[in-house]
Amino acid sequence: MRILRASYLLGGLFSGAALVSAQGSGSSIPTPAAREAVLAIVERLTAMDSPVRPAAVDKDPFYPAAGELDDETAKRGDALTDEERLELLAAQIKPTGSVELGGEPQLLFTEKRQKIGDKLTIVLEKVEYVVEIVSIEKNRFRIRYNNLETTRSIK
Numbered sequence: 001m002r003i004l005r006a007s008y009l010l011g012g013l014f015s016g017a018a019l020v021s022a023q024g025s026g027s028s029i030p031t032p033a034a035r036e037a038v039l040a041i042v043e044r045l046t047a048m049d050s051p052v053r054p055a056a057v058d059k060d061p062f063y064p065a066a067g068e069l070d071d072e073t074a075k076r077g078d079a080l081t082d083e084e085r086l087e088l089l090a091a092q093i094k095p096t097g098s099v100e101l102g103g104e105p106q107l108l109f110t111e112k113r114q115k116i117g118d119k120l121t122i123v124l125e126k127v128e129y130v131v132e133i134v135s136i137e138k139n140r141f142r143i144r145y146n147n148l149e150t151t152r153s154i155k
Contacts, residue, residue: 086145089122089129090152093143098136098154105136107154 030038080088097108106113114120119130120143135142140153 082146082148085124085129086131086143086148086150088124089131089145090143090150092122092124093120093131093141093152095141095154098138098141107133107136107141 095107095109099106099108099113101113104115106115114133116133116136119132122129122131129145131143131145133141134144134149138154140151142149142151
């Protein structure tokens with residue numbers, strides 16, 4: 001900010017000096033009236049003490065008001081435990097079967113195969129969660145979320 005003020009001050013002085021010399025004054029020293037005009041311009045340019053600040057945000061996007069949340073989420077809040085959340089996440093995983101290729105078991109979905117150690121992204125109430133496939137057997141699989149595991153059957 002100080003550099004900006006100094007550059008305005010010097011720019012004003014130089015432009016004032018050029019203005020006075022362009023007027024055809026016989027002496028190299030400007031008249032008091034010309035100096036006052038230049039000083040008035042400099043004062044006006046350096047009068048900005050504080051930078052322009054952005055307007056305050058009315059609505060915080062990271063912490064929405066309770067009225068903006070879904071009805072179900074607002075009623076329940078964050079009352080789900082990790083075990084309950086894991087069961088809800090596991091209920092959304094619907095494999096079509098399992099197969100063993102090259103001695104490695106794989107979980108079949110409609111268009112892709114997942115193996116042990118793969119991570120699945122599941123959306124629950126507009127929030128993405130990542131679960132890991134821990135084990136796959138012929139008729140069931142096991143997943144992990146936050147160091148908690150659950151077993152689901154393949155239907």
